[in-house]
Amino acid sequence: MAEGVLVTRNLTKRYGPFTAVDNVNLNIEKGQIYGLVGRNGAGKTTIIRMVTAQTVPTGGEVELFGATAPADLSRMRARTGAMVETPSFYPYLTARENLEYYRIQRGIPGRGCVDEVLNFVDLAKTGKKKFKNFSLGMKQRLGLALALMDHPDLLLLDEPINGLDPEGIVEFRNILLDLNREQGTTILISSHILSELANLATHYGFIDGGHMLEQISAKVLAEKCRACIELSVDDAAKAAQVLEQAMGVRDYEVLPGQVIRLYCHLDEPARVTQTLVEGGVALRSIEQKGANLEDYYLGLIGGVRHG
Numbered sequence: 001m002a003e004g005v006l007v008t009r010n011l012t013k014r015y016g017p018f019t020a021v022d023n024v025n026l027n028i029e030k031g032q033i034y035g036l037v038g039r040n041g042a043g044k045t046t047i048i049r050m051v052t053a054q055t056v057p058t059g060g061e062v063e064l065f066g067a068t069a070p071a072d073l074s075r076m077r078a079r080t081g082a083m084v085e086t087p088s089f090y091p092y093l094t095a096r097e098n099l100e101y102y103r104i105q106r107g108i109p110g111r112g113c114v115d116e117v118l119n120f121v122d123l124a125k126t127g128k129k130k131f132k133n134f135s136l137g138m139k140q141r142l143g144l145a146l147a148l149m150d151h152p153d154l155l156l157l158d159e160p161i162n163g164l165d166p167e168g169i170v171e172f173r174n175i176l177l178d179l180n181r182e183q184g185t186t187i188l189i190s191s192h193i194l195s196e197l198a199n200l201a202t203h204y205g206f207i208d209g210g211h212m213l214e215q216i217s218a219k220v221l222a223e224k225c226r227a228c229i230e231l232s233v234d235d236a237a238k239a240a241q242v243l244e245q246a247m248g249v250r251d252y253e254v255l256p257g258q259v260i261r262l263y264c265h266l267d268e269p270a271r272v273t274q275t276l277v278e279g280g281v282a283l284r285s286i287e288q289k290g291a292n293l294e295d296y297y298l299g300l301i302g303g304v305r306h307g
């Protein structure tokens with residue numbers, strides 16, 4: 001069985017009468033890159049802050065690497081690295097000086113880790129350049145380097161690619177993929193833009209108004225969003241047989257309720273209809289389906305995205 005890295009059970013945060021996070025059950029296993037997706041104010045930061053103990057939950061529990069008891073949990077937090085909001089670096093220090101400062105402050109032994117993480121995030125050659133002169137992409141990568149300095153098994157990143165240009169997004173994404181592949185690091189990354197997490201996340205959690213709407217693997221999500229023609233007929237088995245014989249249809253699936261989905265001949269709905277009718281199949285409805293990820297997400301949250 002896959003190892004549970006981060007599990008939350010009915011995790012809840014209330015601010016007075018307002019519920020920011022409402023009974024959220026997260027389930028993140030070792031090696032996953034979990035995209036926590038939700039529009040502004042959905043509760044993403046609050047969830048991450050409860051996991052990192054920056055905010056105390058008002059209900060529910062957090063389990064990290066199997067631990068839930070407070071003392072164990074705090075030991076397990078040492079196995080996590082987090083980047084929540086832009087870390088405060090000293091503007092007049094270089095990348096290396098800033099990390100060295102935090103290394104000493106956190107009591108991480110050995111200077112080697114600073115060079116190691118700077119290399120990893122491609123900031124090793126920034127020399128005397130001061131933090132204040134860094135691009136946003138460089139600043140975010142330095143924040144990531146700081147979170148990685150103690151070799152975490154779980155990395156928690158709150159909107160790290162927010163505001164980056166397309167090139168910066170690709171760079172950041174590649175670093176995370178390398179980290180996940182080479183070191184097996186489990187990653188939780190939040191974003192309000194689903195497409196930013198495409199080609200990165202292996203799993204998604206969609207959150208809105210403090211509620212977890214759906215947790216789904218990237219694979220199943222891609223399947224759900226696959227373009228198809230969906231036919232409702234009187235006899236799906238017969239329809240499949242007719243389509244196979246008359247049109248050579250192979251890529252299809254039969255669903256419960258006499259529904260059949262074709263993943264081929266997408267530009268020939270009229271021919272499909274005619275073939276079925278000629279084959280003696282009664283057609284109740286025919287619909288072109290298939291959403292892109294963004295549409296799927298908008299459908300889930302029930303409307304137009306704000307912010």
Ligand SMILES: Nc1ncnc2c1ncn2[C@@H]1O[C@H](COP(=O)(O)OP(=O)(O)OP(=O)(O)O)[C@@H](O)[C@H]1O
Binds near residue numbers: 018041192
């Ligand atoms: N200290 C606080 N007191 C009162 N309300 C708060 C507090 N912190 C957060 N909230 C509210 O809780 C809700 C969730 O906020 P949160 O920052 O977790 O959302 P988010 O999904 O991270 O959004 P964003 O992308 O805008 O940061 C918001 O409505 C926010 O205003």
